[in-house]
Every structure is written in C-alpha cells, then in structure tokens.
Amino acid sequence: MKTLKDLGDLSGKRVLVRADFNVPLDGTKITDDGRIRAALPTLTELHNEGAKVIVMAHLGRPKGQVVPELSLAPVAARLGELMGVNVVLAHDTYGEDAQAKVAAMKDGDVVLLENVRFNPEETSKDEAVRHEYAEKLAKLADVFVSDGFGVVHRAQGSDYDVATILPSAAGLLIQKEVKALSRATESPERPFTVVLGGSKVSDKLGVIKNLLDKADRLVIGGGMLFTFLKAQGYEIGKSLVEEDMIDTVKGYMETAKKNGVELVLPVDVVAADKFAADSPAVSVPADQIPADKMGLDIAEKSQKLFHDKIVDSKTVVWNGPMGVFEFPRFAAGTKAVAQGLVDATKAGAFTIVGGGDSASAVRNLGFKDDEFSHISTGGGASLEFLEGKELPGLKVLD
Numbered sequence: 001m002k003t004l005k006d007l008g009d010l011s012g013k014r015v016l017v018r019a020d021f022n023v024p025l026d027g028t029k030i031t032d033d034g035r036i037r038a039a040l041p042t043l044t045e046l047h048n049e050g051a052k053v054i055v056m057a058h059l060g061r062p063k064g065q066v067v068p069e070l071s072l073a074p075v076a077a078r079l080g081e082l083m084g085v086n087v088v089l090a091h092d093t094y095g096e097d098a099q100a101k102v103a104a105m106k107d108g109d110v111v112l113l114e115n116v117r118f119n120p121e122e123t124s125k126d127e128a129v130r131h132e133y134a135e136k137l138a139k140l141a142d143v144f145v146s147d148g149f150g151v152v153h154r155a156q157g158s159d160y161d162v163a164t165i166l167p168s169a170a171g172l173l174i175q176k177e178v179k180a181l182s183r184a185t186e187s188p189e190r191p192f193t194v195v196l197g198g199s200k201v202s203d204k205l206g207v208i209k210n211l212l213d214k215a216d217r218l219v220i221g222g223g224m225l226f227t228f229l230k231a232q233g234y235e236i237g238k239s240l241v242e243e244d245m246i247d248t249v250k251g252y253m254e255t256a257k258k259n260g261v262e263l264v265l266p267v268d269v270v271a272a273d274k275f276a277a278d279s280p281a282v283s284v285p286a287d288q289i290p291a292d293k294m295g296l297d298i299a300e301k302s303q304k305l306f307h308d309k310i311v312d313s314k315t316v317v318w319n320g321p322m323g324v325f326e327f328p329r330f331a332a333g334t335k336a337v338a339q340g341l342v343d344a345t346k347a348g349a350f351t352i353v354g355g356g357d358s359a360s361a362v363r364n365l366g367f368k369d370d371e372f373s374h375i376s377t378g379g380g381a382s383l384e385f386l387e388g389k390e391l392p393g394l395k396v397l398d
C-alpha cells in the first residue's frame with residue numbers, strides 16, 4: 001500500500017483527503033468526536049508540511065439529497081478547534097463555492113467540502129457516473145490521501161474512484177487500522193470470539209458466512225438477534241428483523257454446528273412498548289417476546305452470559321451495540337459487553353471495538369480508549385477486513 005512518503009514533498013500542493021467524519025449527532029451537537037480525533041495525525045502532518053488540505057467526508061445517509069441536518073458544519077467547527085486552525089466549510093463539494101474556496105487557499109490552509117453524499121453520484125452503482133463525478137472532485141487537487149477507514153469497504157466516488165484518478169496514498173489512520181486488524185486476521189490467539197450487534201442488520205448478517213470459517217465463537221446481540229430468534233420460530237413482536245435473511249440465518253446455524261463454532265444467542269431480552277427513551281419495558285425470555293412489544297436490549301441473564309463468553313477469549317472483535325444504548329434504559333447490554341472486553345484485555349486478550357456507534361457507546365458509557373487493545377473507526381469495514389475480503393478502498397491504493 002502506498003503511504004504519504006510515496007507522494008513526495010507536499011508543501012504547496014493541493015492535497016485532497018477522504019476522512020470518515022460520520023459522527024453521532026444530537027441536533028448539531030457531536031456526541032462523540034472520536035472519528036475526528038482519529039483523522040488528526042494525517043491532517044496535522046499535511047498542515048504542518050504546508051500542503052493545502054482539502055477534506056472530503058460524508059455524514060449519515062442523505063441518499064443524494066441536500067439534508068440540512070446532515071451538513072458538516074458542526075464537524076468543521078470541531079475539527080478547527082482540535083487542529084487549532086480555521087477550517088473553512090465549502091457549501092458544495094465540486095461546485096462554484098468549493099472551487100472558489102480552494103482557489104483562495106494558502107499553504108497550510110484547511111477546507112472541508114460539504115457532505116459528499118448530498119450528491120447522488122457519490123453512491124451511484126453506475127461506475128461511469130461515479131467516475132465522471134470523481135473527476136470533478138479530482139480537479140480540485142494534485143494528489144489524494146485516503147484516510148477514511150470506515151468507508152474503505154464501499155466503492156464510492158470520493159474514496160475509491162478519486163484514487164483511480166489522482167496519485168494516491170493511504171493516510172496514517174488507515175495504516176494504523178490495517179496494522180491492528182491484521183493481528184486479529186493473521187493467526188489470532190484462540191479462543192477467538194466475534195461479537196455482533198447494531199442496526200445495519202443486512203450488511204452485518206452478510207459477514208457471518210465467512211466468519212464461520214475463522215472464529216471459534218459468535219455472540220449475537222443488537223438489532224440482528226431477532227432474525228436469529230425468528231429463524232428458530234420464535235415470536236419477535238415489533239423488533240427489528242430482516243425477513244429476507246431468515247433462510248440464510250438458518251443455514252448459518254447449521255454451518256456453525258458443522259464447523260464446531262459456538263453460536264451464543266441471548267436467553268432473555270428487554271422488551272419495550274415503543275421505540276422511546278421513556279418506554280415501559282420488561283425482561284422476558286428470548287422465546288417469549290410479546291407480540292405487541294419490541295426488543296431493545298439484551299436482558300440480565302444474557303448480559304452475564306455474554307460477559308463470561310468474552311472474558312473466556314484470547315482475541316475478541318466486537319462491532320455493534322447490544323441495544324439502543326442512546327436511551328439509558330436500554331444501555332446495560334452494551335455496557336456488559338464493553339466491560340467484558342475491558343476484563344478480557346486486563347487478562348491479556350487482544351480486543352478490538354469497531355464502528356462509529358460502538359466506539360461512541362463505550363466512550364459515552366464512561367470507558368477509556370486505553371482499556372481496549374484497539375478502537376477501530378470502522379464497523380462494517382473492520383468486519384469485512386476480518387472476513388478476508390478484498391476491500392475496494394484499500395485495493396485501489398496498492
């Protein structure tokens with residue numbers, strides 16, 4: 001993989017950087033700035049070198065529309081505070097405003113382009129459409145630095161396609177992520193446990209197939225657990241479910257048995273009346289979720305079970321909160337799993353937390369970054385890396 005050094009002297013050059021600033025927001029308040037902090041080593045190095053630093057990023061999934069609530073304005077402000085420089089926000093990505101703001105840059109200046117996903121071309125499935133759009137972005141700069149690890153599993157315009165046009169290299173965050181995650185992929189110490197949760201259910205159910213060849217134990221919580229419960233014929237009420245994946249999940253359960261992979265599912269869940277912070281909720285056995293309720297967390301017995309399975313491991317990779325941790329009433333499962341990783345780390349295990357919301361959850365629940373071996377900025381990206389898949393955003397940097 002090419003690195004910053006391969007790009008030569010960058011002083012006075014216009015350097016386009018793809019970062020992952022997909023941070024959790026409460027209105028315009030950033031509730032965890034971990035992804036912005038993670039981008040600082042590369043951005044500061046470029047700034048100190050006297051490069052003109054033009055940063056691209058996405059926020060949420062605006063689906064090609066301008067969604068004012070998903071503007072990168074709060075990110076520009078926070079990045080400026082953390083870097084100690086004025087970060088100028090362009091109000092478009094390759095249009096007149098971006099071009100004017102880039103033209104006015106002096107060496108060492110930093111411009112952040114507005115949310116790249118406001119452009120429908122960014123995520124187009126049509127490669128030609130994406131390429132034409134990426135050429136417009138590439139025109140703003142001389143070289144490209146890819147440092148948004150959280151998006152390298154997606155072939156999108158501002159990441160993969162720009163790298164096919166400009167001289168390109170991996171930034172310091174991508175290098176750090178690849179080094180840490182490689183330790184879990186190349187002969188991990190066993191038992192090797194993977195804990196999965198979160199709400200990007202279809203993406204994450206997809207990774208299980210390959211993990212069944214690699215992990216000794218798979219622990220399933222969060223929004224994806226209900227597809228497993230339904231696959232066993234249980235009532236899941238109004239819980240999140242991926243109906244199309246039920247047969248696939250049945251297949252996973254058979255493969256797990258055949259491969260000797262221990263599949264750990266919750267034995268009880270917290271069932272709520274509605275998706276709300278103050279919703280009444282009860283703990284019920286996993287096979288007895290009332291039809292009018294939804295599962296928003298794993299309950300007490302499962303919390304202990306998951307904690308113990310994690311502590312009994314030498315390598316642990318965790319992606320996806322166990323419940324809707326943003327509501328304190330449904331945060332206990334995520335806390336128990338985080339505590340499991342902390343206790344495993346203390347006992348000498350190698351532990352990775354991956355994903356924007358998972359990292360935000362552990363920090364907001366009071367855990368410190370150094371209580372884990374590595375906090376990855378990518379959830380889906382780290383899982384696909386672990387699967388052994390070729391990630392387009394990394395491959396293109398070879």
Ligand SMILES: Nc1ncnc2c1ncn2[C@@H]1O[C@H](COP(=O)(O)OP(=O)(O)O)[C@@H](O)[C@H]1O
Nearest residue numbers: 198199200222223296323324355356357358379
């Ligand atoms: N049972 C559940 N029902 C609905 N949403 C859930 C459930 N459990 C977890 N979540 C949600 O999953 C979200 C995070 O999922 P995801 O984006 O997949 O994780 P990450 O960003 O760590 O990769 C959180 O906002 C959390 O509220």
Ligand SMILES: O=C(OP(=O)(O)O)[C@H](O)COP(=O)(O)O
Nearest residue numbers: 022150151355356378379380381
């Ligand atoms: O938040 C992200 O991924 P993650 O939830 O897997 O950690 C990345 O910014 C990628 O976002 P996407 O899953 O909308 O492409």
